[in-house]
Amino acid sequence: QKEVEQNSGPLSVPEGAIASLNCTYSDRGSQSFFWYRQYSGKSPELIMFIYSNGDKEDGRFTAQLNKASQYVSLLIRDSQPSDSATYLCALMDTGRRALTFGSGTRLQVQP
Amino acid sequence: GAGVSQSPRYKVAKRGQDVALRCDPISGHVSLFWYQQALGQGPEFLTYFQNEAQLDKSGLPSDRFFAERPEGSVSTLKIQRTQQEDSAVYLCASSPTTFRAAGGGANVLTFGAGSRLTVL
Numbered sequence: 001q002k003e004v005e006q007n008s009g010p011l012s013v014p015e016g017a018i019a020s021l022n023c024t025y026s027d028r029g030s031q032s033f034f035w036y037r038q039y040s041g042k043s044p045e046l047i048m049f050i051y052s053n054g055d056k057e058d059g060r061f062t063a064q065l066n067k068a069s070q071y072v073s074l075l076i077r078d079s080q081p082s083d084s085a086t087y088l089c090a091l092m093d094t095g096r097r098a099l100t101f102g103s104g105t106r107l108q109v110q111p
Numbered sequence: 112g113a114g115v116s117q118s119p120r121y122k123v124a125k126r127g128q129d130v131a132l133r134c135d136p137i138s139g140h141v142s143l144f145w146y147q148q149a150l151g152q153g154p155e156f157l158t159y160f161q162n163e164a165q166l167d168k169s170g171l172p173s174d175r176f177f178a179e180r181p182e183g184s185v186s187t188l189k190i191q192r193t194q195q196e197d198s199a200v201y202l203c204a205s206s207p208t209t210f211r212a213a214g215g216g217a218n219v220l221t222f223g224a225g226s227r228l229t230v231l
Contacts, residue, residue, distance in 0.1 A: 008151075032218060043202060043222035044154065088153050092218060097167050098144060099220060101153035 003027075004102035006089050012108045019076040021105050023089030026070065032092040033065060033072045034099060039085045047074070047087075079109045113137075115223035117203050123229045124193045132188045132226045134203030142206040144220060145178055145188050149199045157201075160186060161209055193230045200225040 003026040013019045021035075032051040036044035050056045050063040050072070062075040072091075076083055086104040093100040116135040124130050136143050142161055146154035147170075156170040162183040171178070175193075180186040190197055204220035 004153075006153075034219070043224050045222070046219055049219065090153075093156075096156065096169055097159050097161075098156040098170070099218065100156065101146075103151070103153045 004089055004091060004100055006087075006102035006105045008103060009106040010108045011105055012110060013079050014110050015079060015081060017079050019079045019083065019107055019109070021074040021076070021087050021089075021107065023072045023074075023102055024070055025072070025089075025091055027091070027094060028067075028070065029094045030091040031094070033063070034090040035061075035063060035072075035074045036088040036090060036101075037085045038088055038104065044088055076107075079107075081109045081111050083107060084109045115203055115205055115221055117201075117223035117226050119226060120224060121227050121229075123231065125231055126195060127192050128230075129189065129191045130193055130228060132190075132201050132203075132228070134186045134188070134205075134223060136184065136186070136203070136205030137207070137221060138184075140205035140207050140221075141209055143180055143186050144204045144206075145186070146202040146204065147172075147199045148202055148225070154202055157188070190228075193228075195230050198228055198230045200227045 005024045034049045035047040038044045048058050048063050050065045056063045060077045064073045086106045088104045089102040090099040118133045144159050145157040148154045158178045159167040160180040175191045177189045202225045204222045
């Protein structure tokens with residue numbers, strides 16, 4: 001079982017600020033990483049994936065990957081109250097054909 | 112269909128009852144996954160199908176859990192003799208391609224709304 005670690009939060013940021021969500025993982029062989037957003041009582045929905053070291057930007061979201069440090073992060077610029085949700089970090093599990101998820105970080109954006 | 116459909120959305124079972132949860136993936140999707148999500152936790156992998164073949168069932172917590180996808184489309188997760196610790200949301204997800212280690216975007220999963228099981 002590969003471990004994916006996330007701070008459970010809640011992470012509270014004011015509206016318009018940058019929210020920074022972090023994830024560390026233990027399997028150096030992992031190659032692909034995913035960020036999912038899950039609203040309370042809803043199913044996870046994909047925000048973005050990344051598999052190369054560095055930054056990947058999509059609108060207000062930027063994923064950052066550092067394989068040497070085994071660290072993945074998600075930055076949300078200009079945070080909105082509608083961004084309030086749990087953010088799940090996931091990786092391709094090289095030992096089984098599935099995504100392995102962290103326990104998620106709850107983000108609260110204060111209006 | 113347009114999305115992954117799961118039924119029932121809510122199921123209350125008495126301890127010891129058998130339950131069956133259904134997943135109808137996106138039409139044409141090759142890969143299908145079942146996950147279990149306990150309250151406040153991330154989804155935990157249960158099993159993976161590629162078409163009708165169950166290629167990985169290493170996440171099934173006990174032999175009371177059984178999954179099938181006989182025609183490579185609809186899948187059923189069956190839990191026999193339910194226990195209170197089985198209470199969770201059961202999520203089904205599908206993907207259009209076969210799952211591979213370096214797939215990146217090819218391994219994007221689309222989740223259904225889930226089936227919330229409560230065992231009394």
